[in-house]
Amino acid sequence: MKYRINPKNNDKLSILGFGCMRFPRDEKEVEKQIIYAIENGVNYFDTAYIYPNSEAVLGRVLAKGYRDRVKIATKLPPYLIKKYEDFDKIFNEELSRLQTDRIDYYFIHMLSDVNTWHRLVNIGILRWIEEKKQKGQIINIGFSYHGGREEFISIIDEYDWEFCMIQYNYIDENNQASKSGLQYAAAKGLPVMVMEPLRGGKLVTNLPKEVYKIWDKAYLKRSPAEWAFRWIWNHPEVTVVLSGMNSMEMVEENIRAAAQAEANSFTKNDHELFNKVRIILNEKIKIPCTACNYCMPCPKGVDIPTVFSCYNDVEIEGKLMAKIKYLVQTSLKTQASNASLCSSCGKCEIHCPQKIEIQDELKNIVKKMEGFHYKPARFLIKKFMKL
Incomplete structure (x- = not known):
């Protein structure tokens, strides 16, 4: 397993993180996958308050002697916070589910815009975060984000965050937070966690036939999933890439890839492969927008x-x-x-x-x-x- 260092606190984090949103129903099978992942170097596990049964299952497995070998990331849903007491209500429930006394990486979940953050600040989240950090119950505070680049940058500049998470993959290089947003966060010293590296599996199971032919004829035999992961890991600004693994086959394949991938390791051939893929995919795209943001801001607020x-x-x-x-x-x-x-x-x-x-x-x-x-x-x- 390869690791990257969190520049904020020197945590040594596995470049492959275990995304816990899509656990299979068989808890014994989930336990096997989690333990196998830990034994093979995965030390970052990502769950959330709203993922059905995810925190509880992860907590039960880690309580069997694995808690101190991993970093737990979970999330606070802003839309459930109406008053100050709600912070503790949700957080304490998460600690109980996870059977732990601390959250290593605590997200404000799907922080959609600056105004949502301001609402939380008005309720008292800054005081609450400080209290939890002083007690050692929250180690690092960050946010996860879905949306455009400008709002992402605005949120980063609003607070002294300790990490963030964005959707990023070779299709979304110019979408959502985008590559420039990734670079902005990294330049601020933030470790960046990446979600949706396969677009929920769509970059494996829903590609044009022409793309599969490119991967099949590539000079190195790799699955579409491995190519997609390696593209993200090639970015030195990325700290951890999450994978919503729900089979032992997926766990094993991703761990094999994560044991070899390095930043800035792509060859000319690698870049040419992705250029060919993008040409095919761009032909399917309805609007040739590169998300340069020259059209922004819109006077009426259209993103x-x-x-x-x-x-x-x-x-x-x-x-x-x-x-x-x-x-x-x-x-x-x-x-x-x-x-x-x-x-x-x-x-x-x-x-x-x-x-x-x-x-x-x-x-x-x-x-x-x-x-x-x-x-x-x-x-x-x-x-x-x-x-």
Whole structure:
């Protein structure tokens, strides 16, 4: 197993982290996978309050003599925090589930925008974090993020974070926080954990046939999953890459790859392979947006790069998942940033280096992504999050 050093505290973290969101139902099988992973060097385990039964299962396994060999990462869901007492209510339940007295890496889960952070600050999260750190119950505090680059950078600058987590893979190099966001976080001295390296498996099971042919004919025989992981590990700014492993075969394959991968190790041939893959995938993309952000900020608050990214995801994620992602990333925020906010002022198009007809594309996205179900779904979800 290869390791990278957390520049904030010198923790030696395995480059492969065990993502605990997709545990199989058979707890004995889960235990075998977790123990095998630990015995083979995995020392970072990521779970969350809202992952069904995940914290409890992980806690039961680690309580069998493995707790001090690993770092536990879990998460606080902001939408469940309505008053100061809620911080302790959720946190203490997590400690109980995990059968531990401390959380090594504690996330503000899916911190969507700066306003959400401000709301937590007004409730008293800064005092609460300080209390928990003084007691040794929270070792490191950070946040996980889904959304555009500009908001990501704004959140980083709001607080003296000790780590963060973003979605990053060879498809999302220019999407969400993007490579420049990754580099910004690393330049701030933050260890960056990466989620969705395979886009929920879509970069293994839902690729065009032409892409599979490229991997099959590559000069090195690697699975699409291994190629995808190695692409991320090639980035020295990345500290840990999570994998939602749910079979022993996946655990073994990923550990083998993590025992060999190095940063800045890609050859010219490696880069050429991914360039070929991107050419094929770009042909499937509906809007050629590179997320350069020259079109931003929008006077009406539309997060144009994120809106385009979600729309492009229809080709990879499918319509349902793309629409869910669109709803989460543009509408379930303190200030919405969805396409229908566009007033057709045209300021964005003046600055677009790709010469995208942004106004027309946004109108089309409203039709495709904000159908009759959109407003009721947004209303019900927001109502649930306020309960």
